[in-house]
Amino acid sequence: MALLEVTDLHVGYGKVDALHGATLQVDAGQIATVIGPNGAGKSTLLNALAGALPGNGHQRGAVRFMDQDLHKVAIEARVARGVSLVPEKRELFASMSVEDNLLLGSYRRYQARERNHADQLPVVFALFPRLHERRRQQAGTLSGGERQMLALGRALMGKPQLLMLDEPSLGLAPLIVKEIFQIIVQLKQTGVAILLVEQNARAALQVADHAYVLETGEIVMQGPAAQLAQDPRVVETYLGLARTQR
Structure with missing residues (x-):
């Protein structure tokens, strides 16, 4: 069952578009991850879903949570419905x-x-x-x-029914990162769905069920996380450095 459904989401600041037609979903009890480089629009995506865009931000497209439209729903009301964001x-x-x-x-x-x-x-x-x-x-x-x-x-x-995490490993030592991701898996076992935005692609793909690759504001790849972890392009672009360091 789709808990969160995002369809053709466009987000801009003034005349600058940060997201172009993003479409994704998070199912109940699932970990979905969005990986990509700095500046790809990952945090913008989460802020849009949380209703936390700054004053000059604007968006179009459909965002539905538990089959209810979140358009024009304030951030406090989204929290009340079960959507929670842990910011970077x-x-x-x-x-x-x-x-x-x-x-x-x-x-x-x-x-x-x-x-x-x-x-x-x-x-x-x-x-x-x-x-x-x-x-x-x-x-x-x-x-x-x-x-x-x-x-x-x-x-x-x-x-919350949906927990959105923005770069939870940022600035943490490797051992602590491992612990944080173990906790994320434990959270899933409590029944909460998780949308994980993360630059540590290797760790994110290891814990996620489904994955999206966001580059320059567009989702360019998606699929089961284990499948994307084996994709040559993902390996070369996002996992190659980590693999050589291991």
Whole structure:
């Protein structure tokens, strides 16, 4: 079942087009990844889907979530429907504690007067034991990997059905990257669907079910992730360097 359906999506800033006719889908319980070089339009795609384009951004095309049109739906309403974005910059509140940052992730549920609005806190702490150990610390004292875990945990507090991740491995040491991707697989096992935008093509293709290659604003290839990982063009362009380093 298609959870997210994107059809012929065009996104521009002023007179400059960043996306040209992107079409993709994410099925329930699936990890779909979008790989591509810097400047290809990957973050623009996620911002458009989240309703977070800047003021000069404009888009056309169809975006449907759970068979409902998201056109003109505000970012807060998209979150309420189950769409959550973990941005590249993570955007944590550095002077607040780890636990308070997490609780902010359930604020929408609190506003909706859900009695158990914080019920995901034990789930998050089980996924990220280090966050439980550091729950009283200020978020600004965490390492890069721990901050990424906190950003993921905060998004999960809202009980999303679709979790969109923008470059979760950015700036992290290789061992931490491996841990983050193991956690992404665990997240899929909880039932949440994931749209993963990632420059680390090798790691992304290893965890994803379906993959899209985005270049200069256009999706130029797509297919099962395992199949694309064997495609000569993908190997040469995105996996060759990693393969020689292994």
